Amino acid sequence: MLVVNDLHASVEGKEILKGVNLSVNPGEVHAIMGPNGSGKSTLSAVLTGNPAYTVTGGSVEFCGKDLLSLSPENRAHEGIFLSFQYPVEIPGVSMVNFMRAALNAKRKYHGLDPLTASDFLKLMREKRAVVQLDNKLASRSVNEGFSGGEKKRNEIFQMAMLEPKLSILDETDSGLDIDALRIVAGGVNQLRSENNATIVITHYQRLLDYIKPDFVHVLYKGRIVKTGGPDLALILEDKGYDWIKEEIDNQQA
């Protein structure tokens, strides 16, 4: 589904990704872990087409298409979804208008008619239940005045609405208490299927107790330096990142 090949990217002239390779197949859950500043969030930004980042080399193929040549919105239409680490507040834009614009744009892209208002509201109601999102939140401006937990739930709610093929969860666990974490992870698990895949970007192993990964990758200094099964996450939890850093730094030296 996703094939990342020797991806290089920089922000403000500084190279952050220095040759990332990654393959994701339908039905899989990949965890990308790594110390702060290793390039985890850059990877998610590049995959979704954030204009602040410049791709300087490599390629990304998504469902047979050249992902990097698509605009952010067309990537979304193709089925890429990013749950932001820090969801943006957009005062004055109501959640309802926002979601309807997003959903209908996707439908148009795929040659479908827009949803009727009643179908749309029905869908909203149905998907809200996935993350127990309050109706009141859904009628407010996008993320405005939401608590940290509410913002993350709102991200998963949008994911439920848009039914992506590949979901990237960027530090979705940061700032969540245990109850909120359970709700968010529960939402993600409900949405999992054989046909879609998930990339979980996280610093801690905690979230992986709830969203079981098939593969765990360690990103360090802009490269994936280690790949393993779920146990790798447990080892990292236990021993931290220092041993990997040492191993890699020694290799380089």
Added chain:
Amino acid sequence: MGALKQYIDFYRTNSAEIDANSAPALNALRQKALEALDGKELPHKGEENYEVTDVDALFAPDYGINVNRRPLDVDIAEAFRCDVPNMSTWLYVAVGDIYRSSRTAGLNMPASVIVGSLREAAIAHPEIVAKYYGKYASLDDAHVALNSLLAQDGLLVYVPSGVVLERPVQLVNIMNAAAKIMAFRRILVVVEDGAQARLLVCDHTQKVDEDCLASQVVEIYVGADATFDYYDIEETGVHTHRVSSLFVHQEAGSNVLVDGITLMNGTSRNDYRIDFCGEHAETRLLGMAISNGDQHIDNHTFIAHNAAACTSNELFKYVLDDNAQGAFSGKILVAPDCPKTEAYQSNRNICASPTAKMHTKPQLEIYTDDVKCGHGATVGQLDQEALFYMRTRGIPYDDARTMLMQAFMSDVIDAVRLDNLRDRLHHLVEKRFDGSLALCRDCGNACHNNSLNNKNNNK
């Protein structure tokens, strides 16, 4: 003496005819206006508070003035295209500066209320017009003096003590720009103690062949504990220019909302002056401009806190695209011994093209210590993070941009205190942003291809 000369000469030659086609209470002001103009000039670009706008140049062309009140040919149905759905108003129409009533004018209106032609009212009720006309608009301002010299008619809204007008009064100003003409408009509003009223003024241009100019002076007296809302929507054409001076006099405990909305225009200069003359009065002063092409919008505000414990809250927002030039200058003055004053002024602007320009000058002048005052001004661009967030959700760049621009304007529109008008404005602004305002029924606006969003700058 610049552009003024031709108007003064015009007055000297035609004063008999001007007087004859007006009313004594209005004519009474002309001599004073003439004296006030002695040695004065209309403001030139670069003068203080006129940093980017040349009022003198706006008045320089040789416009036609309809001094003998010839009715102008205009399709009255045209006026109804700005009808606000589900809002019934008492409707009045001015073509150029000829005022007339519609079929809804005065229908079921309380008998003590007077709404209609200022000239007719000045003849029927000279004592009312003489008491208020020219009392708030300062002749020190050359534009006001010029308007006072030549205005022959206008709209009077008189609401006596304690009367509540249920429906808004609506005035539709139509410029028939088939010829190069100008209009001297005048509005006088008197809302006496405890009374309540709302006035909605819509400016339209029917044809766009020639430049035309409106000179407008609005005087508003709001008595103690009275409430008044004034909405002014400019939706004309790129060749219709306007110079407007509005004066509000507020007595104790009064509550006023003034909202100036510029959706489509040529060059506009609007002055708003609010005077607090009694304690515990409140004002909300709002403004909004959406400009592209070579449009030019300049709002100047002055709020004088001359009494204690008054509250003013001011918000102006601009979106400027193409070569549009925006300007805002505002002053809040808190006089000595006006404790418990609260005043806030905010001007937020978005330049959406490399050649759009904004000049802003928010000012505070405060002579009392027990105050809470502040101002803020920003010139910037749409929130790039929000734009990206929306795109990752699949909302196309142009749509996301439109939604954000609309959202940017939403707090100005949400402050409107007439539900139907608020909904209508949201709709109008949406249409303005997506370029379909031009598709209005019969619309003469030259806003074809004027969408702020039909650029293919898919960054």
Added chain:
Amino acid sequence: MNQDNEKQNEKIIDGAVNSDYKYGFVTDIDTHVIPKGLNEDVVRYISNAKGEPEWLLNFRLKAFRKWQTMKMPHWAHLDVPDIDFQDISYYAAPSVKKGPKSMDEVDPELRKTFDKLGISLEEQMRLSGMAVDAVMDSVSVKTTYRDKLAELGVIFCSIGQAVHDYPDLVKRYLGHAVPYSDNFFAALNSAVFSDGSFVYIPKGVRCPMELSTYFRINAAGTGQFERTLIVADDDAYVSYLEGCTAPMRDSNQLHAAIVEIIVEDRAEVKYSTVQNWYPGDKNGKGGIYNFVTKRGLCRGDFSKLSWTQVETGSALTWKYPSCVLSGDNSVGEFYSVALTNNYQQADTGTKMIHIGKNSRSTIVSKGISAGHSQNSYRGMVKVLSKATNCRNYTQCDSLLLTSTSGAHTFPIIDVQNESSVVEHEATTSKIDEDKLFYCNQRGISTEDAIGLIVNGYAKEVMSKLPMEFAVEAQKLLSVQLSGSVG
């Protein structure tokens, strides 16, 4: 708060903000003062007395002729009495024959003066490692550390001396940031400036110590017209401090200075001022009229200029330290605290002119008004159309301590492109009674609490001052605010 309390508080505030000026002594030393009045002969006399070359005399004469065609500006929010420019003496020099070679040669009275100012030159030399140029009545009397700096190629001397020793440098930069025709007071200064400091930091040199000038007006009936020129060549760095005091006199004295700064590629200049000219007495009698033109030209790419000022003195202040950001990625900063009391009037602020791409500027202004004073912030942020991706942030606060004082804010923002972001926020309020009460409840007197709150309020700016200066500035605020401390 009930009425009695309120009255009491007002009394305390009155007491707190009324304190005497402690720099108001007169030094009894011989001064050579030329007769009052200004004409071409006076300009020639000054130039001649200083043994200046022809080109500088011509510069002065051009400025003088321009000045004669100009009118005194009245756009500021200041009530300026008519100034009789013919009733001022334009040159006063302490009768020290030549620049002293060592401290021993300095007139003992003069040294006492500087001791009283708290800037014993010797102490400064020994303790703080700060190089000091002391300017009294427009003439530089002593520059310390000159030799040490010379080893690095740093030039730090009086501008008069620089004209003799480094004529090419002075000629190359003089009038570049502030043309003689810039404004009425700049023209006047250009015609009659007597002395001031000259600093040149060569390429790649970080000046290892703070450079400092103390300005003192001593003689009566004279105006002071000093001129400072600072040049930081590519990759250079310098931090420069300026302090000023004057004796207490019943009549007003005119001070019209120019500071010019040129910042080349990747160079950085920090310019800090603690301005404490005599502000006049409680009834507004006397005090310095301070009309100063300060401007820096950040013409190098990645150049940076930072103005920090603490303004507590002068009867009238008219001063707008500005940055012309013409280099790409250049940075301008302005941090200001202006405290006015009694009948002082201050109209001060800054201009940030963005000409270079990606240039950035920050403005933080804190005004404090007490007594019957009027305190205005006036600012301009201009972004030209080719100056893309510029950023300005302005925060401008005013604190009112008495109901008879005034606080005013007059910013202008002019942006001519889409990619720049300019933000201005301002607040005006009186001192927070909840905070006062909170302090009272903790046992802190209202007088002390006001001092605490005002210092806290000004902290953001004070923290930008070099250490030695920050302490002095904090003391100054307290002196101005607290009767007991002063």
